[in-house]
Amino acid sequence: MTERPPRQGVSRRGFVAGALSAGAGAAVGVGATLALTDSAQPEHRPGRPERSFTAFEGPHQAGITTLPIPEQGLVASFNLQTRTRAGLTSVLQELTDEIRGLMAGKPPEVRGPAYPPVDSGILGEQPPPDNLSILVGLGASVFDDRFGLANRKPKELVTMPFLANDKLDPKLSHGDVSIIFEAGHNDTVQFALRQIMRRTRSDLVLKWMIDGYARGIGAGQTSDARTPRNLLGFKDGTANLDVDDAGLMDRHVWVQPGDGEPEWTAGGSYQAIRIIRMFVEFWDRTQLVEQENLIGRAKVSGAPLGMNDEFDDPDYPEDPDGKRIKLDAHIRLANPRTPASDENLILRRGFNYSRGFDGAGRLDQGLAFIAYQRSLDNGFLAVQKRLTGEPLEEYILPVGGGFFFILPGVTGEDRFLGDQLVG
Numbered sequence: 001m002t003e004r005p006p007r008q009g010v011s012r013r014g015f016v017a018g019a020l021s022a023g024a025g026a027a028v029g030v031g032a033t034l035a036l037t038d039s040a041q042p043e044h045r046p047g048r049p050e051r052s053f054t055a056f057e058g059p060h061q062a063g064i065t066t067l068p069i070p071e072q073g074l075v076a077s078f079n080l081q082t083r084t085r086a087g088l089t090s091v092l093q094e095l096t097d098e099i100r101g102l103m104a105g106k107p108p109e110v111r112g113p114a115y116p117p118v119d120s121g122i123l124g125e126q127p128p129p130d131n132l133s134i135l136v137g138l139g140a141s142v143f144d145d146r147f148g149l150a151n152r153k154p155k156e157l158v159t160m161p162f163l164a165n166d167k168l169d170p171k172l173s174h175g176d177v178s179i180i181f182e183a184g185h186n187d188t189v190q191f192a193l194r195q196i197m198r199r200t201r202s203d204l205v206l207k208w209m210i211d212g213y214a215r216g217i218g219a220g221q222t223s224d225a226r227t228p229r230n231l232l233g234f235k236d237g238t239a240n241l242d243v244d245d246a247g248l249m250d251r252h253v254w255v256q257p258g259d260g261e262p263e264w265t266a267g268g269s270y271q272a273i274r275i276i277r278m279f280v281e282f283w284d285r286t287q288l289v290e291q292e293n294l295i296g297r298a299k300v301s302g303a304p305l306g307m308n309d310e311f312d313d314p315d316y317p318e319d320p321d322g323k324r325i326k327l328d329a330h331i332r333l334a335n336p337r338t339p340a341s342d343e344n345l346i347l348r349r350g351f352n353y354s355r356g357f358d359g360a361g362r363l364d365q366g367l368a369f370i371a372y373q374r375s376l377d378n379g380f381l382a383v384q385k386r387l388t389g390e391p392l393e394e395y396i397l398p399v400g401g402g403f404f405f406i407l408p409g410v411t412g413e414d415r416f417l418g419d420q421l422v423g
């Protein structure tokens with residue numbers, strides 16, 4: 001692949017959007033990976049993601065800008081059972097303690113044979129390093145009258161509305177607490193999920209969940225050619241924001257002091273989750289040229305139509321009438337690349353899902369689209385508004401998801417997730 005100067009703010013490494021991907025290193029101060037001692041370091045096979053423990057502490061939670069992006073992902077949404085501020089505080093403390101231990105690979109306590117074991121045993125005696133991150137967000141419902149937190153609500157946090165083309169299933173939507181698990185292997189994800197649920201059993205009740213994966217992963221490699229594909233067969237993540245650019249993350253992802261938000265929110269981020277089903281059988285019967293026009297990119301190479309390289313600029317000013325890339329192509333509507341639309345850049349970090357098939361025998365596959373932004377109105381909602389009515393809608397159906405606010409990171413042993421909110 002030819003080397004070209006990167007477009008400002010966009011990763012040259014094919015950092016992934018719609019699908020979990022790969023890369024090396026970690027954003028400064030964020031989710032840095034912990035080096036292992038030589039004896040604990042697993043053998044690194046070329047082409048396999050490098051495995052380590054991910055740091056829990058930092059100004060931001062891990063799992064948003066952390067690299068490499070592991071292959072497996074799971075979103076779980078819970079409802080809170082407690083109705084008191086003290087109860088909520090205790091849930092956040094328990095969650096923090098459990099997540100801290102899980103992400104560090106803390107061996108489970110050994111109990112006598114007369115008791116049920118403390119963990120499921122899925123990972124054996126010592127959980128191996130597997131790039132596990134566990135990311136916690138709160139829904140707008142937490143700021144109702146239960147906990148007396150209404151005046152501390154992030155100002156743009158709302159229950160996700162019905163948007164054009166939506167057919168939201170209440171059984172797959174909203175919730176008080178979102179937790180996203182990412183790891184190299186699904187066993188690690190399932191282990192962490194069960195430990196968290198066990199620890200918070202009386203306080204958090206599962207509302208909905210979806211898990212998935214991405215392919216084409218080359219974690220530990222920095223190959224542009226390895227941008228994963230979504231289940232429509234297109235490379236997904238090409239034009240995502242570069243998570244290694246801390247200034248860009250401050251500008252577009254992290255809430256900043258002085259944003260007019262409650263003070264406790266600084267360092268957090270708005271999370272938009274959309275479970276988007278794809279009508280893959282219908283898509284597979286659609287002509288290639290039509291598929292490419294709907295997206296605006298070549299299917300095989302991922303290049304903008306009429307260009308050669310995946311990372312070429314689509315150059316819309318040179319194509320004002322949409323002769324090359326249609327005016328209503330997905331990428332052109334999502335990001336027209338004007339100075340005004342620069343305000344709406346979002347960081348995508350979702351994954352593919354496949355959940356069997358429906359009653360009509362159609363595959364139940366799609367994209368767990370997950371985006372992070374400093375402002376929900378300027379970010380996801382502005383982009384979604386431009387996409388409303390796009391021709392791609394014929395092939396996709398948003399069926400669930402929710403809006404959440406990702407709590408700022410934990411910056412000390414004695415601190416816990418959301419302490420500034422509930423304190």
Ligand code: HEM
Nearest residue numbers: 017234235236237238239240276331334335367383384396
């Ligand atoms: C199943 C639904 C979707 C599919 C199949 C899809 C697919 C794609 C593909 C193939 C690309 C081009 C590669 C890339 O740059 O990542 C892309 C880009 C993009 N998508 Fe989507 N997408 C979906 C939903 C969404 C949603 C819901 C949003 C936000 C509301 C969104 C926002 C974007 C943005 C901002 C870009 C980058 C455009 C650019 O900067 O050139 N996508 N999408």
